[in-house]
Structures are given as C-alpha cells and as structure tokens.
Amino acid sequence: MHSGEGRDRDKEKVFVEHCKGVNGIDKVILREVRGCSAEVYLYGGQVTSWKNEYREELLFVSSKAIFKPPKAIRGGIPICFPQFGNQGSLEQHGFARNRLWSIDPDPPPFPTNNPNKAFIDLILKHSEEDMKIWPHRYEFRLRITLGPGGDLMLTSRIRNTNTDGKSFAFTFAYHTYFAVSDISEVRVEGLETLDYLDNLKDKVRFTEQGDAITFESEVDKVYLSTPTKIAILDHERKRTFVLRKDGLPDAVVWNPWDKKAKAMPDFGDDEYKHMLCVEAACVEKPIILKPGEEWRGRQEISAVPSSYCSGQLDPRKVLYTD
Numbered sequence: 001m002h003s004g005e006g007r008d009r010d011k012e013k014v015f016v017e018h019c020k021g022v023n024g025i026d027k028v029i030l031r032e033v034r035g036c037s038a039e040v041y042l043y044g045g046q047v048t049s050w051k052n053e054y055r056e057e058l059l060f061v062s063s064k065a066i067f068k069p070p071k072a073i074r075g076g077i078p079i080c081f082p083q084f085g086n087q088g089s090l091e092q093h094g095f096a097r098n099r100l101w102s103i104d105p106d107p108p109p110f111p112t113n114n115p116n117k118a119f120i121d122l123i124l125k126h127s128e129e130d131m132k133i134w135p136h137r138y139e140f141r142l143r144i145t146l147g148p149g150g151d152l153m154l155t156s157r158i159r160n161t162n163t164d165g166k167s168f169a170f171t172f173a174y175h176t177y178f179a180v181s182d183i184s185e186v187r188v189e190g191l192e193t194l195d196y197l198d199n200l201k202d203k204v205r206f207t208e209q210g211d212a213i214t215f216e217s218e219v220d221k222v223y224l225s226t227p228t229k230i231a232i233l234d235h236e237r238k239r240t241f242v243l244r245k246d247g248l249p250d251a252v253v254w255n256p257w258d259k260k261a262k263a264m265p266d267f268g269d270d271e272y273k274h275m276l277c278v279e280a281a282c283v284e285k286p287i288i289l290k291p292g293e294e295w296r297g298r299q300e301i302s303a304v305p306s307s308y309c310s311g312q313l314d315p316r317k318v319l320y321t322d
C-alpha cells in the first residue's frame, strides 16, 4: 500500500468510524469537520445519537434503554417496518427495529456531486425465519448521512424481490425521539388544522383546532397528509428542530406522559418530560409494491437556534416554502 493511500484511509476514518457499542453491538460513528456527529447501531439500523458542533445531544435515548434482542432500543430513531403500531398481525411497529442489519456492500448510486463524506449504507433482507411471519422477499436499503452543517438525513429504499409474483403492503415510520428541555415548553408547528387519528380514542378521526400544538397530557396522534416541513420549538433551550420529509404523508406525535412512562420497563418515570416523538410516517394508506418495484422515503432533520424560526420569520414561510 502506498503511504498516500493509508493517509486517505485515515482521513476517511475521521468521517466514518466502525466500532463496538453497548453489549459489543457493532456501531458506526459519523463525524463532520465542525464537530457534529451521529451514531448508528447495526441492531435495528438505528440512529442512537445526533450531536451538534457544541457536542450537545439532540436525540433522546432512555437511561433504561435495553440494548439486547428482542427489545428495540428505547430512543434515537427506530425504524418501524413493515408495520406501524399494532395495525396488523405483526409485533408492534414491525420487526426491522429489532433485527441485526448489515453494512450494504452494494449501495445504490447517489448523485456524484454529493459533497457529504459522513454517511453509511445499511441493508436488511428477508430471512427464512421472518418469512414465516411476513411471507415476502425484500431488500431494505437505508442510507444515513450527516451533512456538513450537522443535518441528519435518512433515506430508505424498499424493494419487493418476491419471486412468486406477489405484491406486498407495508406501513412505515422514522420513530424519531427528539430531546427537549421540558415538554411543557415545547410547541409543534405545521400540524394545526389537520385531521388526525387518535390512538388514545380507538383511532377515531378528529380535526386539530387552533394554533400550534402544545403538551399537557399523554398524546398519541397520527396526523394525516401533513406538509413536508414540521417545526418543533423548544422555548427553554431556544432551539428549533426542523423536520423535512418526502414520500411519507403522515406524522405521528407521541409522548407517553407520567402513567405510561411508569408502565414501561425501559423508560425512566420522569423521562417523558425530556422527549417528544415526531415521526415521519406512512400509516393511513399502506404502500403497495409489486415485484421489482421500489419505494423511497426520506427524512431530514436539522437543529437551529429558535430566533431563526420564531418571531423573526413568518412560521408559514418556514413551513410551507422551500
């Protein structure tokens, strides 16, 4: 090996480092030059950390999270596939979040002028065991990219590789747990006046009234056909998360509040105060793929100082223009 090649490889390592996480599970750390980073566990293909250039954690992971099959890791960005929630015959939120993913040896081409160096391609495929509960062949490719400005992008490509001519249907979510200072100081913009299914009321359909959404009790709602941008404003920390999505019409908003928190073994009693799930999802109308067809769903999240979004800018402009 030429020493130049070695140096290049060392440089690449700065952007993508393969190591071991909790319980010796394979983990990948993505880093960008300004100091931001993200961590991805191969177990679940799950992002478990996303930090800004000040090394502040932006995602919530429970102090009681269990990093061991069959439990999914409580926090970060679990992938719900091929079933969201309990709408179907599979375990809650499907099985992708508690399977061991692999590094994709043959990732699909992305635009060649892509300046991002901090990315990882993962893949999950049908196994003989899983075909007993979901009788389909598929390839699920997940690219996780940390942009130079610290934005975190997840792109999923799911292909039907059935050889028996059968289509399959699935629902999906990026179950993102945002870290917030105090849930009672948080506001979500972009979902007001929309229809939603209330999971706490037998999935009955309601219309959201009034202004931005705030939190004072348990929430478990699936907002339907939402705009592509949603903002989560954390007043106390003066931070706004902006979520952009593509191919994912719905958005789930979940906070378990005190009673449910106590009932979850892998979640601290008071931790509900410091998290909010806003999930880019496709729940109401399942995606149907014929053999050979591929679906693509993308989520991009960024964290900006709140002054950028609230007051100085018309929130409508932030949410509805690109």
Ligand SMILES: O=P(O)(O)OC[C@H]1O[C@@H](O)[C@H](O)[C@@H](O)[C@@H]1O
Pocket: 085, 092, 093, 175, 199, 220, 221, 252, 254, 277, 279
């Ligand atoms: O405990 P789990 O399986 O990770 O699910 C957490 C929550 O996930 C949300 O997406 C669902 O809407 C809730 O109903 C559910 O309680």
